[in-house]
Amino acid sequence: MAQDAPGVGARLSPKLDEANLIRAVQRGDQDAFEQLVRAYDQSVLRLAVNLLRSQEDARDVFQEAFLRVFRSIDSFRFDCSFHTWLYRIVTNICLDYLRKRKVRKEEPAVVDTPEGPLDRMNDFEEEAAHADPERNMWNRQLSQRIEGALGGLTPRERMVFELRHYQGLRLRNIGEILGTSEEAAKNCLFRATQKMRAMLGDFQ
Amino acid sequence: MNCESVTKLIPLYFYGELPPEEEDRLEQHLDTCAACARQAESQRALSAALDRREMQPSAALLGECRHGLMRAIYRHEAPLLRPVQPAPPWARLHNGFGAWLPSLGGWRMPLGASALLALGFVMARLTTPGAGGPFNLASLTPDVISSIRSVQPAHEGGQSGEVRIVLDETRQRVISGQLNDSNIQRLVLAAAHDENNPGVRWESVDLLQSQSDSSPVRELLLNRVAEDPNPGVRLKALDGLKTYTGDPEVRKVLAQVLMHDDNPGVRIAAVDALTAHADDNMVGFLQGVVQKEDNTYVRRRCVKALQDMNASVGTF
Numbered sequence: 001m002a003q004d005a006p007g008v009g010a011r012l013s014p015k016l017d018e019a020n021l022i023r024a025v026q027r028g029d030q031d032a033f034e035q036l037v038r039a040y041d042q043s044v045l046r047l048a049v050n051l052l053r054s055q056e057d058a059r060d061v062f063q064e065a066f067l068r069v070f071r072s073i074d075s076f077r078f079d080c081s082f083h084t085w086l087y088r089i090v091t092n093i094c095l096d097y098l099r100k101r102k103v104r105k106e107e108p109a110v111v112d113t114p115e116g117p118l119d120r121m122n123d124f125e126e127e128a129a130h131a132d133p134e135r136n137m138w139n140r141q142l143s144q145r146i147e148g149a150l151g152g153l154t155p156r157e158r159m160v161f162e163l164r165h166y167q168g169l170r171l172r173n174i175g176e177i178l179g180t181s182e183e184a185a186k187n188c189l190f191r192a193t194q195k196m197r198a199m200l201g202d203f204q
Numbered sequence: 205m206n207c208e209s210v211t212k213l214i215p216l217y218f219y220g221e222l223p224p225e226e227e228d229r230l231e232q233h234l235d236t237c238a239a240c241a242r243q244a245e246s247q248r249a250l251s252a253a254l255d256r257r258e259m260q261p262s263a264a265l266l267g268e269c270r271h272g273l274m275r276a277i278y279r280h281e282a283p284l285l286r287p288v289q290p291a292p293p294w295a296r297l298h299n300g301f302g303a304w305l306p307s308l309g310g311w312r313m314p315l316g317a318s319a320l321l322a323l324g325f326v327m328a329r330l331t332t333p334g335a336g337g338p339f340n341l342a343s344l345t346p347d348v349i350s351s352i353r354s355v356q357p358a359h360e361g362g363q364s365g366e367v368r369i370v371l372d373e374t375r376q377r378v379i380s381g382q383l384n385d386s387n388i389q390r391l392v393l394a395a396a397h398d399e400n401n402p403g404v405r406w407e408s409v410d411l412l413q414s415q416s417d418s419s420p421v422r423e424l425l426l427n428r429v430a431e432d433p434n435p436g437v438r439l440k441a442l443d444g445l446k447t448y449t450g451d452p453e454v455r456k457v458l459a460q461v462l463m464h465d466d467n468p469g470v471r472i473a474a475v476d477a478l479t480a481h482a483d484d485n486m487v488g489f490l491q492g493v494v495q496k497e498d499n500t501y502v503r504r505r506c507v508k509a510l511q512d513m514n515a516s517v518g519t520f
Contacts, residue, residue, distance in 0.1 A: 037273065045261045045269055055265060062269040063276055070277060146257055164219055165251070166258055171221050186216060193215040197246055200253075 022082055025073050033073075037066055040083070043167065044090050051094050051162050053147075061097065065090045080176065087177045091159055098155035149199040157192040160185055205233045210240045218247050263496055271464045278431055383415055393424050402434040409437055413444035422448065426457045435467040442473050449481040459489060468499040475502065479509040487515040494518075 018039070024032035044065060048058035068089050076085055150158060159178065163169045169177070175185040210233050216222050217230050234241045358366035381388040389412075396408035409428055415421045428441035442461070448454045455478060462474040475493075478486060490506045494517055497503045507517050 033277075034274070037270070041270065042261070042266060045266055046259075049259050049261045049265075053259075058261070059265070059269055059272065063273050066273050067276060142253060143257060146253060165254060171216075171219075186221065189219070190212055190215050193247065193250065197250055200250065 018082060019078065022073065022076060022078075026076070033070060036082075037069075040086055041066070044086070047090060047162065047167055048094060050166050051158065052097055057097055061090065061093050064093050068093075084173065084176050087163075088179070091163070091177055095155050095159060098158060102155065145200055146196075149196040152195055152199055153192050157188050157195070160188040161192040164189055205229050207233075207237060207240055210234070210237070211243060214240070214244050214247050218244070218251065264498065267464050268466065271466070275431065275433070383411060389415065389418070389421070393420060396424055396428060399433075402432075402437055405432065405434065405437045406440055409440045409444065413440075416444050416447065422454075426454065429461055430457050435465075435470050438465065438467070438470050439473055442470065442477060446477055446480070449477045455481070455483070462493060463496075468502050471497075471499070471502045472505050475505045475509060479512070482513075484513070487513060491515075491518065 018036075021032050021036050021039075025036055041062065045058060045062050048061040049055070052058055052061065065086070069086060076082065150161075153161065156178070160171075160174055163174045163177070164171065171185040171189065172182040175182045178185065210230055213222060213226070213230055217227060222230065234244055354368075354370045356368050358364065358368040379388070379391070383389060383392065392408045392411055395404050396412065398404045398408075405428070409425065412421045412424060416425060422445070425441045425444045429438050429445065432438045432441065438461075442458070445454050445458070449458070458474045458478050462471050462478065465471050465474065475490075479490075487510065490510050494503055494506045494510070497506065510517050
């Protein structure tokens with residue numbers, strides 16, 4: 001990562017705590033909005049990339065989510081954390097994408113070709129593969145089966161699993177984000193893991 | 205605790221979602237039940253396999269997303285922004301064309317192309333049989349572009365057969381003047397934001413270069429370097445800032461361009477502009493760019509600049 005440009009930040013507001021930052025955004029402070037975006041945008045992008053396995057879709061989700069934040073920040077009333085509010089927006093957009101894919105029965109990220117299974121995200125992962133040689137050893141067949149198993153989950157199960165496994169959120173928080181109870185999130189996680197274990201069988 | 209309940213709890217146990225007492229009871233069961241212990245192992249293996257498929261978005265993708273978002277906001281959402289003090293240098297320009305117009309008196313800017321109907325369209329409508337009446341076609345001269353605002357019966361009830369058509373007319377006018385005339389300059393500054401026509405923006409920026417000692421012009425050039433969707437316009441604007449590469453505000457924008465612009469040619473021009481002005485504070489920044497830059501030519505330019513400063517290329 002490049003360092004910050006010299007002098008960048010000099011015009012930004014002094015480091016604000018999040019509530020003040022949000023109030024500044026509500027007053028129309030562009031710099032505060034950028035600071036707020038930067039506090040969360042990496043985890044939002046990571047969620048979208050891992051859920052959708054498509055750079056283009058992840059880019060669209062990123063833009064749509066933060067544009068919605070920008071347009072509706074005035075309606076944020078601090079009755080939940082900003083993180084929860086933002087993730088409600090992001091997960092809603094991602095769920096729409098996943099549901100549309102289910103309806104269109106889109107192909108999964110890993111597809112069969114005459115030359116063997118092809119991961120459509122290979123180009124995207126190239127950088128990571130160089131950084132981590134073990135990645136090159138990644139068994140393509142296993143990868144295909146895992147993608148298939150994830151593809152067999154409902155969008156909601158997929159989302160709960162993603163938020164718990166990859167984003168490390170607590171189930172109570174996940175319930176709050178998805179507008180459901182902690183108990184329902186637990187059941188969703190249980191169903192997701194059972195389905196995947198059943199679909200993957202004794203792969204290990 | 206029986207095997208059936210343990211099966212349901214294993215995922216929660218694995219993700220640390222069980223209360224401590226329940227966790228203890230489950231662990232005791234796993235110690236004594238081989239079948240459930242195998243299930244727990246299966247859960248662990250599944251998790252390990254899923255960990256390996258996790259992807260971290262690249263810095264380049266994150267940069268693209270951030271850049272795209274800010275562009276979308278500045279292009280389409282600007283009226284929602286209410287700049288606070290001190291405002292960014294181009295904040296006043298974000299409001300686009302309209303912001304300039306009230307001060308232009310009787311001068312009228314052409315309306316957006318989409319809002320216009322060409323004269324020919326209006327003429328065709330008005331020359332259809334029976335469309336005569338008091339309207340004088342001769343009053344529509346070729347320098348007038350009209351659009352129809354409304355069509356309605358001239359009298360309530362519409363029994364008379366007379367209609368009332370309201371036209372919005374934009375008169376084309378040729379205006380000449382010196383670029384240092386404030387009214388002329390405002391028009392050219394506004395034209396540099398015409399989002400429908402990169403050619404007009406390029407010409408405007410090109411003309412304004414000679415006026416870069418004026419503060420509004422410099423702000424415009426900074427705005428175009430950072431925000432114009434057309435790389436040719438961005439390069440032209442950057443060219444106009446070359447005499448101000450010692451200015452901290454200009455340097456800040458150029459540094460952002462070097463980090464985030466998607467066009468390597470623009471990034472090379474930004475390196476050249478930044479390094480034209482001796483500044484030891486640039487060393488760390490350029491070293492960072494060398495690390496992340498994926499274009500060979502841009503990277504080489506940064507390396508050369510570091511070597512010219514007798515600085516090492518890498519960071520330690």
